Amino acid sequence: MTTKANDCHTIGGFYGVNGKKLQRQYRDYLSEFKDWKDKPHAKEWLIFPENIGRCLSIDETALSKGELYTIITNKSAKGKKGAIVAILAGTKVEPIIKQLLKIPKSLRDKVKEITLDMAHSMKIIAKKCFPKAIQVTDRFHVT
Known part of the structure; x- marks a missing residue:
């Protein structure tokens, strides 16, 4: 098993998903970045x-x-x-x-x-x- 990190573009390629869209989806919805208390x-x-x-x-x-x-x-x-x-x-x-x-x-x-x-x-x-x-x-x- 590999422990190397992959970016969203690579992961998107594995599943036939646009990497840029996957990255945006992660940032805007999955990561909770918008709700991060320290963001301001x-x-x-x-x-x-x-x-x-x-x-x-x-x-x-x-x-x-x-x-x-x-x-x-x-x-x-x-x-x-x-x-x-x-x-x-x-x-x-x-x-x-x-x-x-x-x-x-x-x-x-x-x-x-x-x-x-x-x-x-x-x-x-x-x-x-x-x-x-x-x-x-x-x-x-x-x-």
């Missing part, structure tokens, strides 16, 4: 407080077309399910802090270590949002 703000921020762990990482990344995002991950999830704690548009300190402070303080206080690069903005975010965490400089950013 999903382009700006997504927060998953249930994924917070003792050790987090924070970094910025460009996903596409120069769009910068700040991403916070739970290191113990090792990139698998439960790894994403927050995805926030941009890298400006104040808007990111505003969203992260929506996470209950009791959960933020559980963070004991946060790995980050040497960007001053990331240090401020880590200090304000995870005050009990030790800041560790990511070894890939040290020359």
